[in-house]
Amino acid sequence: MAQKKVHCDCLETIKPVRDTLDVINGKWKIPIIISIGVGNDRFTDIQESIPGISPKVLAKELKDLEQHQLLRRIIIEEYPVKISYQLEEYADTLTPLIYALKDWGINHRKKVTESFS
């Protein structure tokens, strides 16, 4: 009695989703992980593999990803000194998510182009 109809609870799903979104937010983090994942390990190569990214943004995102323990910045003590970016093993846990993002994007583009035919 005095029973109010309330909203359905979905926090068990929303909370972890938001935790994920907090880590991979923005346009650039997942693309950077993909680029390093296929073998780009130098700053300039990563930059050239991602259309539209500026060095400022790339530097900032690389720092964020390092702090989240998704990649490592490695200084190679040769002459001249080189910098190599490598994914941490933990970044592999993102693989299912990356495929889900990719698959949905492929399907979505199909849908959008079909609606113009």
Added chain:
Amino acid sequence: MAQKKVHCDCLETIKPVRDTLDVINGKWKIPIIISIGVGNDRFTDIQESIPGISPKVLAKELKDLEQHQLLRRIIIEEYPVKISYQLEEYADTLTPLIYALKDWGINHRKKVTESFS
């Protein structure tokens, strides 16, 4: 000859991923879809089911999602008039992505809390 070593190509993955990110960007769109998906169909119920969302942001995101054909705003001609938000069938295609986001978030929280024990 004159062959320069170039970056590895990963555009086939990055492009669709960015298409997806363009649709589901921000903190709120996926949580809103989850909330409606579990049965919240009224503005106020959706708002109360998502901690921290303001009516302004909710109204704006609902319009965006309607434009992307992920949900529908339905006017129920009773007295008083009611508004119901319903997911389009197309929103079901987001399910694997939502599970990927949820699972990674759960695992990530486990990792973060473990590192403090």
Added chain:
DNA sequence: TATAGTAGTTACCTAAAGGAAAGTGAAATT
């Protein structure tokens, strides 16, 4: 008559994201 609920809108503001362009310092190359 007063209060509460529904579905928002409006105005104002801050912070973060991101783009453009140039610069930097060290080393290598021509």
Added chain:
DNA sequence: AATTTCACTTTCCTTTAGGTAACTACTATA
């Protein structure tokens, strides 16, 4: 000696996201 490469940094600026608070028009309820 001049240019190029690498890995950024710096400055300046605009856009977008999002937060806060108040307000609206309508209806229902006490």
